[in-house]
Amino acid sequence: MSPASAAATRVRDAAPLFAALGDETRLLLLFRLSSGGPGSITRLSEDTPVSRQAITKHLRVLSDAGLVRSSRQGREHVWDLEPKRLADAHRCLDRISRQWDDALDRLKKFVEE
Amino acid sequence: MSPASAAATRVRDAAPLFAALGDETRLLLLFRLSSGGPGSITRLSEDTPVSRQAITKHLRVLSDAGLVRSSRQGREHVWDLEPKRLADAHRCLDRISRQWDDALDRLKKFVEE
DNA sequence: GTATTATGCAATCAGTTGGTTGCACTTCAA
DNA sequence: TTGAAGTGCAACCAACTGATTGCATAATAC
DSSP: OOHHHHHHHHHHHHHHHHHHHSOHHHHHHHHHHHHHOOEEHHHHHHTSSSOHHHHHHHHHHHHHTTSEEEEEETTEEEEEEOHHHHHHHHHHHHHHHHHHHHHHHHHHHHHHO | OOHHHHHHHHHHHHHHHHHHHSSHHHHHHHHHHHHHOOEEHHHHHHTSSSOHHHHHHHHHHHHHTTSEEEEEETTEEEEEEOHHHHHHHHHHHHHHHHHHHHHHHHHHHHHHO
C-alpha cells in the first residue's frame, strides 16, 4: 500500500474516534466510567447538568464509535467501557503520537541546520 | 484539587483538541504537514478534492487548537505544525491512554473475579 | 393491581460545521 | 505597468449536533 493510502486508511479509522472524543460531556462520561465503573443511564445522568436524554444521545455516539457498550439488566441499561475497541483506540493514539514524534524530530533538525 | 475537578480540567483541555482532530480533512492536512513539510494554502489545497476556501477554514480550526501556525512570506501564507502545542497534545494523549490502561486493568480484574 | 421507576421515541430548536461561490486586494514577474 | 498568482472576506447553504420537552412503554415494588 502506498504511504498516501496508508495515511488515508489511518485517517478514516481515527477521525470518527477523535470526533467521538471531541466533546466535554462525552469525555466526562468516559472518565466517569473508567473511574466509577459501569452505570445505568439514570445514574450516569445524575453527575451531569444535562438531561437524561442528552446523556442517552452521547452514550449512543460513544457506542457507535465502539468505545462503550450496554447490557440490559431488567429494566435498566447498564453501560460500560468496551475493552477491545478501547485498546484499538489506544494503539491508534500511540501510532499518531509516534508519527508526531517523527515530525517533531524533523522540525528540530530543520531548525538546527 | 479533587479527582473530579482534575478530570474536568483534563477534559476541558482535551475536548477541543480531539474535536479539532475529529475530521478527515484536517487529519489528512496534519499528516500531509508532518510528512511533506510546510506548505502554502494553494499547495495544501492541491492534494485534496475540496476547495481552497475549505482548506483555509480547516487550517483556521487547527490553528485555533494550536496545532499549526502560519508565517507570511511575501504573498504566501506558509503553514506548518506547531511543535510546542503538538508536544502538549502528545502528552495529553499519553495521559488519557494511561488512564485507559488503568480502566482496562480494572475490567480485566473484574472479569477474573 | 397500581404507583413508581427506568427507559425509549419523536418532535422541535438554535447553533455549529463543512462546504461552496463571487469578488476584492496584495504581491510578484515579465 | 499589467496580468497572473495567492489570499482574504462575506454571503450563503444544507446537514449535523447538542439539547430540550412531552408522551409512551416496560419492569419493578408495594
